[in-house]
Every structure is written in structure tokens, then in C-alpha cells.
Amino acid sequence: MNITGLGALIKRNTKLYFKDKGMFFTSLITPLILLVLYGTFLSNVYEDTFRSALNAAGTSVSDKLIGGCVGGELVSSLLAVSCITVAFCSNLLMVQDKITGARHDITITPVKSSAIALSYYLSTLFTTLIICLIASGVCLGYLAYVGWYLTAGDAVALMGDVFLLTLFGTALSSCVNFPLSTNGQASAVGTIVSAGYGFICGAYMPISQFSDGLQKVISCLPGTYGTSLLRNHALRGVFEEMEDQGFPSAVVEAIKDSVDCNIYFFGDRVELGTMYIIVIAAILISIALYVAMNVLKTKKR
Numbered sequence: 001m002n003i004t005g006l007g008a009l010i011k012r013n014t015k016l017y018f019k020d021k022g023m024f025f026t027s028l029i030t031p032l033i034l035l036v037l038y039g040t041f042l043s044n045v046y047e048d049t050f051r052s053a054l055n056a057a058g059t060s061v062s063d064k065l066i067g068g069c070v071g072g073e074l075v076s077s078l079l080a081v082s083c084i085t086v087a088f089c090s091n092l093l094m095v096q097d098k099i100t101g102a103r104h105d106i107t108i109t110p111v112k113s114s115a116i117a118l119s120y121y122l123s124t125l126f127t128t129l130i131i132c133l134i135a136s137g138v139c140l141g142y143l144a145y146v147g148w149y150l151t152a153g154d155a156v157a158l159m160g161d162v163f164l165l166t167l168f169g170t171a172l173s174s175c176v177n178f179p180l181s182t183n184g185q186a187s188a189v190g191t192i193v194s195a196g197y198g199f200i201c202g203a204y205m206p207i208s209q210f211s212d213g214l215q216k217v218i219s220c221l222p223g224t225y226g227t228s229l230l231r232n233h234a235l236r237g238v239f240e241e242m243e244d245q246g247f248p249s250a251v252v253e254a255i256k257d258s259v260d261c262n263i264y265f266f267g268d269r270v271e272l273g274t275m276y277i278i279v280i281a282a283i284l285i286s287i288a289l290y291v292a293m294n295v296l297k298t299k300k301r
Contacts, residue, residue, distance in 0.1 A: 079158075083165035083169045131288065
């Protein structure tokens with residue numbers, strides 16, 4: 001593979017993304033809008049749920065601890081959705097190049113098809129990471145405001161989760177966007193992903209709120225475990241503080257179940273290490289599928 005050609009393509013794709021102010025600011029503003037909407041509407045719902053559960057258990061809790069718990073859930077939900085939806089938005093350049101004919105012009109250059117495919121993936125990964133890391137910084141600031149219980153290790157683990165989910169979102173968007181060739185198709189896919197992904201990954205509503213049958217279906221999706229990883233690292237300090245204040249273990253575990261920190265696969269609890277394996281496996285499978293799609297298209301051509 002021509003490294004020089006690959007580097008030039010990555011640079012070209014990244015520049016085009018940032019040059020398109022509409023696409024860039026839409027990607028950047030979307031997580032911030034979600035944070036405002038979550039903080040305005042969902043925070044009250046989550047807070048009432050936590051207070052009701054704790055009052056039923058006969059346990060009192062400070063406003064700061066409630067804020068940390070609600071904030072951790074909101075932040076993990078936002079990042080879980082943003083890592084995927086922003087990747088789909090960033091990866092629209094692949095479709096735009098087909099529409100404008102730029103992809104055809106690139107294919108007649110000496111650069112190999114594999115380098116072209118890899119350039120789209122890496123440039124999408126790079127631009128998505130920029131947006132998601134900015135969103136992560138804003139989310140950490142929000143947690144500092146409502147209730148900070150993160151350690152340095154928790155913050156690092158949270159960033160690691162964002163990186164993994166960005167890898168997954170980039171690979172998934174590459175597979176989905178690869179066969180698209182019109183603006184209508186791209187808009188339809190973007191709308192479906194934006195509207196539906198948050199529900200099927202447990203970000204908008206904890207999967208513990210769904211029926212047993214739907215919970216089993218959702219437990220088969222890798223995005224669910226990515227959301228749970230973010231939940232665990234965003235809320236670990238909160239649960240530790242609850243235990244230090246003498247909360248009964250049964251109450252803490254019930255809260256973990258209610259916010260999807262504990263995920264069950266057909267009745268068996270999934271450990272954190274297994275969640276990482278599932279997400280990494282999903283990334284590798286998606287990348288392999290993207291490679292296979294490019295190879296098949298090259299052979300067909």
C-alpha cells in the first residue's frame with residue numbers, strides 16, 4: 001500500500017469534512033443539544049425515579065449524590081449515542097464523493113482501492129474522535145457542576161470507552177454507508193440511526209424498563225454493552241459513595257440493575273471484561289465486513 005497516497009487521501013477527506021461548515025457544526029452541536037435536552041427533560045425523570053426507589057428503601061440521600069447519579073446516567077447516554085451518530089455524519093463524505101463523481105476520479109489514480117477504503121475509515125475515525133472528545137470534555141464539566149464522584153482512573157476509563165465506541169461507530173457506519181449512492185439514501189439512514197439507535201442501545205431508556213422478550217433481543221446487540229461500560233465508569237464513584245454512607249448492598253445492586261450497569265444475557269450477569277470482549281469483537285467483525293465489501297466490489301469491477 002502506498003503510504004504517501006494513503007496519507008494524502010486522509011488529509012484530503014479530513015479537510016473536506018472541516019471545510020463543510022454545515023456538516024462540521026451539525027456534528028459538533030448535536031451532542032451539546034442532546035446534553036441540554038437531557039439535562040432539561042430527562043434529568044427530572046431520572047431524579048424522581050432515584051428518589052422514589054431510595055425512599056421506598058427507607059434511605060435518605062443528599063442532593064449532590066442524586067445529582068452525581070443522574071448526571072452520570074445522562075452523560076453516559078449522551079456519549080453512547082454521539083459516538084455512533086457523529087460517526088455516521090462524518091462518514092457521509094463517502095457517499096458525497098459518489099454523488100459528485102469524486103470517487104470515480106480517485107479510483108483512476110495510481111492509489112490502490114484498499115488505500116481509498118482505509119482513508120475513508122481513518123479520516124472518519126479522526127474527525128469523530130475530535131467531536132466526541134470535545135463532547136466528553138463538556139460532559140465532564142457538567143458532572144463537575146451537578147456532582148463529581150469520578151477518580152482519575154474513572155475519567156481515563158470513560159475516555160477509553162469513548163474511543164472504543166468511536167471505533168465501533170466508524171466501522172458500523174462504513175459498512176452501512178458503503179452501498180449508498182444518493183442523498184435520499186444517506187438522509188434516510190441518518191434519520192433512522194439518529195432516531196432509533198438510542199433506544200436499542202439503552203441510552204434513551206434503560207433496557208430494564210423494557211419487556212423480558214425485548215430485553216433478550218437488545219442484550220444480543222453490542223451497542224448495549226458499550227452503553228453499559230460508559231454507565232459503569234461514569235457511576236462507579238457514586239455507587240462507592242453510597243456504600244461508604246451505609247447504603248444496603250441490595251439497594252445499590254437494585255440501582256445498578258435499573259440503570260443498566262448490570263446487564264443480563266438470558267438471566268446471566270455479564271461481567272465488565274466480557275463487555276469489553278463483545279465490543280472489541282463487534283469492532284473487528286464490522287471492520288472485516290467493510291474490508292470484504294471493498295474486496296468484492298474491486299473484484300466485480
